[in-house]
Amino acid sequence: MDELLKDTDTGTGPGTDDGVGSLVQELFDARDDRLPYLTHQQETVTRGELRERVARQAAIFAGYGIGPGSTVGLRTPPSFTQIEVLLALWRLGAQVLLLDFRLKPPEVAALRTTCRPQFMVSAGSNVRATFGFRSEHEIVTERLRPGRPATTAHRLVQFSSGSTGRPKVIGRTARSLIAEVDRFAGIAGIPGAPGMPVEGDRLLLLSSTAHSFGLVAGLLYSLAAGVSVVFTPRVSARDILRTALEHRVTALFGVPTHFELLAAATDPPALPDLRVAVSGGEIMPPRVAARFAEQYGLTVGEAYGTTESGIVTIDIGGTLRPSVGRPAPGVQIRERRGELYVALDESPYLFGSGGAQYADGWLRTRDRATVDATGAVLVHGRADSLVVVGGLKVDLTEVENVLREHPAVDQAVLVHEDVTEAYVAVAAGAGRPSAEDLSRWCRERLADYKVPRVIRLLESLPRTSNGKLVRRAATLQAALAGEA
Known part of the structure; x- marks a missing residue:
């Protein structure tokens, strides 16, 4: 990934792909096409098969006129289809507004009014009746008028609640995504410590693929590292455990709610292949971590980050609890007046939505925190109206x-x-x-x-x-x- 990172320094303007098409190509080329990449129940898609699916989707989207700098809203349920479409749009150099499928129509309408995408790609009929993960969804592509093309080099756009109730519009460039994938690779390479999943590992991904940790740590890093990503049909203790046993998963990424479900399971089976489990999204309650360790003999790690920056700190082995770990490779942090700040090269906010949260190269996370002498971060809660x-x-x-x-x-x-x-x-x-x-x-x-x-x-x-x-x-x- 380092060579690609050098290439993306020379983007030629906001309407170009800024290396995002090359990012997709590099992720696929990093490992053998025969390696399994996505698994759901009895269906497995290899890297090569996904590459072909992405190429077909890209050809269809190109027929609609989608290309470098096009702005496209993407709203599909968790599925192989969601992953194929996202990678296909990036391959074409589009700026993708990634919408959580759980948002209601008024919320989606408000975001469309703010961002004015040129196209909307949504799941087709009978979606409301779906529950949990499905392999495929019919998709519908709609041209929106008036839409506006990208005016910045950001190629992933996500949304986070703002202190005024107006969602913050957050952009990530190809360079930013590549750097985060490299950070996770650096964590995997730390000797003598539990690391990120590596080639041959099977990762049960419970974290949302519409949010940063599930998307970058779960999907993009796994594609770069040759990790097989496994999905469960429904989020219940029974289905998670059945999936973990059937596919002999070696790693598990989720949020505390998932680990609480598993910790509360009655007479759960042993998971002898599971070697690493990491919680992100919110701080793991100590009682849940202790109960999970008691049930399965494995300590849950902690990952802390923001939509704006991606991963900030991580403790894969969960040995530093109650802290959320030390900064990931390449991340700079500081504590100022009891709040945590993260260094960023540029503001991630679009359409003036970030207010004064970014200034002079520093992102104010609005998390109350302290940093000890070893660099470990202890988060004490939110400093604003976000929970x-x-x-x-x-x-x-x-x-x-x-x-x-x-x-x-x-x-x-x-x-x-x-x-x-x-x-x-x-x-x-x-x-x-x-x-x-x-x-x-x-x-x-x-x-x-x-x-x-x-x-x-x-x-x-x-x-x-x-x-x-x-x-x-x-x-x-x-x-x-x-x-x-």
Whole structure:
């Protein structure tokens, strides 16, 4: 990958592929085409077979006029199809807006309005009835008007909640993706320590392929390293364990929710081939890590990163808990006023969505953290309205804004401790909605993982002496008890 990294330094402008087409070619050329790459149940796709599928998809997309600098929204469920289409679009040099399939139509419409892609590639009919991973999906390609071509060299665009409720639009260049793949390769090469999966390993990937860790550490690194990626048909302890045994998986990547499922399994089978397990997305609760180790005799590692930067720190063997590990190779960090900053060559934010979060070569993660003398990072939680639910970031402000749009709601405050709770004040003169009504309202407008677990209705919400809404759970609970 180092030679390719040199090549990408000479991109010729925002409308060119900036090396992303070469990135796809290099990932395929790195290993033998006969090696298995993707496996789901009894179906296995080799690297060579995937290469042919990607070429066919690219030819079809080229017929629509997609080429270097085209902007394409991609929204498909987890599947071989999702991977084929993403690589095919990159092969053509397109800028891909990778949308989580769990987003609801109003959320997708808002992102399309902001980014104005020229094309939309979506899963076809009967998708709503699907559950879990499938090998293939029919796809539909739609030309959108008015759309605008890429104005920057970013070729992967993702979205993350912002402190104002407006999603941040985050771009990654081919160079950035290559550098992250190389970082994971560097971790794999550290002698005397548990490392990343290598050629011959079978990785059970539970992390979302629409998000950074699952996409780069799971898919792109595995393609470069010759690792076979295995998927489970459904995310349940029973299906995960059956898949792990059937395919003799040697590595497992997921979020704490997955490890909690496995830790709670009754009389689980031994997994003698499993040598490495890594959790990303959110901090692993110590009780879950301890229970998993007790059940399976393997300590779960920690990976910490951001959508903007990719991997920041990692502790593959989980030996440094409660820290999230030391910086990955090539990553520079610093602690400033109790918050963690990561060095980046350029701002990753598009359409002015990042605010002041990037300045003077440093990304402010908004995570409260301390760094010890060895470089190990201990994360203490968020410094803003972002929380993590099931490994996915949720902006409480965004959810509050959706609740306030309900005609019967005057004010709403969200708090998150073990679960996300909403405290809602009903507007004067409006009919009193039920908690079920408000939950349904949210589900129609937000991805399911963003919907508050509990909604509590009050006559009014407590405020501070200067009129600001109180966001302390204890105070809100006391107000609820007082009204009762």
